[in-house]
Amino acid sequence: MRTVCVIVGVGVLAAVLPAKADIIPSYVSAIASGGNTIVTYQIDLAADQNANTGDFFTIYDFGSIIPDSNTQPSGWTFSTSLVGVNPPKTNAPDDPSILNLTWTYSGPALSGTGIGPFTVTIAGTSNSDVVPLRDGFFAAQGTLIVGPNAGTEVSNVGQIPIPLVPEPSAGALIVLSLVGGGLGLLIARLRRRQLSS
Numbered sequence: 001m002r003t004v005c006v007i008v009g010v011g012v013l014a015a016v017l018p019a020k021a022d023i024i025p026s027y028v029s030a031i032a033s034g035g036n037t038i039v040t041y042q043i044d045l046a047a048d049q050n051a052n053t054g055d056f057f058t059i060y061d062f063g064s065i066i067p068d069s070n071t072q073p074s075g076w077t078f079s080t081s082l083v084g085v086n087p088p089k090t091n092a093p094d095d096p097s098i099l100n101l102t103w104t105y106s107g108p109a110l111s112g113t114g115i116g117p118f119t120v121t122i123a124g125t126s127n128s129d130v131v132p133l134r135d136g137f138f139a140a141q142g143t144l145i146v147g148p149n150a151g152t153e154v155s156n157v158g159q160i161p162i163p164l165v166p167e168p169s170a171g172a173l174i175v176l177s178l179v180g181g182g183l184g185l186l187i188a189r190l191r192r193r194q195l196s197s
Contacts, residue, residue: 022046022154023057023140027161028117030131036066037125042116049142049154050111052152056104057140058085060094062120062162065101075107076118081124087141087155094137111145122163136162 028040041059045051069077077083078101083094085102094100103118139157144150 005038022049022074022156023051023055023142024156024158025057025059025138025140027133030133032125032131033121035123035125037122037131037163038069038123039120040051040116041118041160042114043118043140044113045111045115045142048144048146050109050145051105052109052143054104055141055143055153056085056087056102057135057138058092058100058102059160060092060100060137060139061186062101063098063122065099065120065122069119070101071117071119072103073115073118074101075110076105078103081131087139088153090139090155090157092137092139092157098185109143109145132164133161134164136160 022045024044024046025041026044029078030039042132065080072078080099082099083096084100085104085175086092086094101120136159137157138160139155141153143191144152144154154163
């Protein structure tokens with residue numbers, strides 16, 4: 001009798017709790033390439049969910065990227081913004097002064113795991129073989145495909161690693177400004193010579 005009560009209790013609890021569905025982005029790598037760093041993510045869709053047209057995921061406070069350096073699988077479009085894009089009823093930390101990355105889906109219903117790659121390129125590289133990471137946040141919206149709420153959009157929030165690529169060193173900036181200043185003086189002298197001849 002006790003076993004029957006436990007089974008019935010679990011069944012009632014499962015019926016009362018909302019179904020869980022997630023788009024879960026995950027960090028894959030940050031690889032140096034030509035003085036820059038290519039950062040790669042992939043996504044997994046929970047078994048009870050698809051990505052339908054309009055579903056998306058956002059990585060918050062990622063920071064600066066090289067414009068038009070993004071790549072993504074067919075059917076996904078990329079955008080950036082300082083605030084959002086946020087799924088309904090989510091509250092991921094979002095600094096309005098740091099760039100967010102969003103990929104939005106616009107194809108036939110998509111399911112599966114290991115979907116990607118989703119990449120962006122950051123200026124600069126790490127001095128070591130391992131790019132340092134910091135904790136970041138993502139939020140996503142997907143669509144339930146099973147149960148009484150099938151077809152309903154659902155949202156989730158989680159943590160995701162974001163790479164730290166060092167800014168140019170102070171010494172490098174001084175050298176660049178000296179070279180730039182010297183180049184300016186050289187151009188000014190050449191102009192004076194042309195005007196006096």
